[in-house]
Amino acid sequence: MEEIINQNTNQSNKEFETLLSKDLSNRKFKEGEVTTGVISEVGKKFIFVDLGLKSEGAIPIDEFRLTKEIDKIKVGSKIDVLLEKVENKHGDVVISREKARKAASWKKMEKAFEKKEKVKGIIISKCKGGMIVDVESCLCFLPGSQISLRPEKNFDHLMKIPQVFEVVKLDKKRGNIVLSRRAILEKIRDKDRDQVIAKIKEGDIVNGIVKNLTEWGAFIDLQGVDSLLHITDISYSRINKPSDLLSVGQTIKVKVTKISEDKKISVSVKDLSEDPYIKEVEKFEIGKNYPATVTKVVDYGAFASLSPGLEGLIHSSELSYTKKNIRPGKILSTSQKINVQILEKDMEKRRLSLSYKNTQMNPWVKFAEDYKVGDNAEGIIKNITDYSLFISIKGSEFDGMVHYRDLSWSETDSELEKYKKNQNVKFKIMEVDQEKERIRLGIKQLTEDPFKFFADKKQSDVITVIVGSSSKNGIYVYAGNKEIPILIKKNQLAKEVENQRPTRFAKGDKIDAAIVELDKEKRKVSLSIKALEEKDAKEAVKKYGSTDSGGVLGDILGKALNLKKKKEPKNK
Secondary structure, eight states: OHHHHHHHHHHHHHHHHHHHHHHHHTTOOOTEEEEEEEEEEEESEEEEEEOOSSEEEEEEEEEEEEOOOOTOOOOOOEEEEEEESSSTSSSSSEHHHHHHHHHHHHHHHHHHHHOOOOOEEEEEEEEEEEEEEEETTEEEEEEGSSSSSOOOSOGGGGGEEEEEEEEEETTTTTTTEEEESHHHHHHHHHHHHHHHHHHTTTTTTEEEEEEEEETTEEEEETTTEEEEEEGGHHHHOOOSSSGTTTTOOOOEEEEEEEEEEEEOOEEEEEGOOOHHHHHHHOOTTOOOOEEEEEEEETTTTTEEEEETTTTEEEGGGTTSOSSSOOOGGOOOOOOOOOEEEEEETTTTTTTEEESSSGGSSOHHHHHHOOHHHEEEEEEEEEEEEESEEEEEETEEEEEEEEEETTTTTOOOOGGGGGTTTTOOEEEEEEEEEEETTEEESSSSSSSSGGGGGTTTTTTTTTEEEEEEEEEEEEEEESSSTSSEEEEGGGGGSSSSSSOGGGGGTTTTTTTEEEEEEETTTTTEEEHHHHHHHHHHHHHHHHOOOOOOOOOOOOHHHHHHHHHHHHHHHHOO
């Protein structure tokens, strides 16, 4: 019995599906086409439309709010929709009201896009990046950059008012249409611009309104046509910014200086009057001093005004004799009254070169009056480098350099370790080079040169020295004073090897040594005890015996010593 019932049910389902498919085919529903449906329900988020299919289609209610149709929507009303899918994977009908409107007017928009024709529409709402425009029930996007000729903060005055647009982009696949109101305004402006420019020629003097100010100039409106007034054409005098002399909305008289091939207009205010450079510059002579006012301070110097409209540049190298790398703003300031000297007049380039330092007393001249080479002075150590000291000389603006070789007669760089910054020191002026702006100082020159001890000495002379210290390499001795230590090498301490021990000598011992090397120019001297012993031995052999006689040195010296002892009582 159950089998018979199931067979009847399956047969009934098949018959229903056959009849439904036949009915749908007779209605000729095709995806992608516009069809008419009846609103069956208005929900909070969706509006349901009955097309007579298996199920109802749902349209987001936002599609109706954007076009202000929400008030007209009622149950039972007929609307045109685009059938996107008869049945999706969930078995639902997919329809769109917005795409139906676009489809209806799409062909008109395509034609307008291809032929660059104007279209009329109404800006109905704002969106991210621009506006939504309704063109014959087709929602289009109007970018913010394409609304007007120049950026504006508020476009409320354009809302809900019929406007003319140009279709600049049309994407049928995505269903996007982009409009431009600016393109229409540019065509109108260019047409008017050509008419205005046709009436203007270079050299004309016209009235204009300051439209906008920038750091590098101003835009002047000439009967609806923009022209550029560069900052250098505003005044013969140097100005910091256009707003110093101009303001937006101000009416000014300008001279048309250039109309380019692309119809860009350049104007000038300063060309309306005579160039004060040519008029005034003849009143000033090169080499003379004149009062001036600092008008602007820049990284490379300062500009100063000598008379109305006449300015000159004081280069940073002409600000100070001594401060070479200092910022100009630390010497001069805007509006400061100063004296300047005319260095150069360049009539062709309209340049005037000035000097501030030439109006001041040259500190080099004062230094030459206060200090002479060889004078003793004092100062404070400002800096210590790997090879020298830099000292601020008391009573002057200058610094002098003491090379480490001029710190001590020992001429070693280790002498630098004895000095510290801000330490007060005394020195001698060694050299003043005004051309190179250099002063050389010396500290060791305050004491007598210890090498003078060897001034009247020569090689092979015997001198008496004092032992300062000993090391494994020999002993250090001093001749005259302790400024120059002299090393007597270990192999020069005695003739006999067993006596060449540095430990034989104690600090403070006085010993005799022979000069074996003496270079007074290089200040180099070498001493030897061994050479002295060998010298004494040779003299003894020469006096008391001969090496050819077979006698040994001990016998000869023994005779000499015995002879000396025998003579001693007689002398007593």
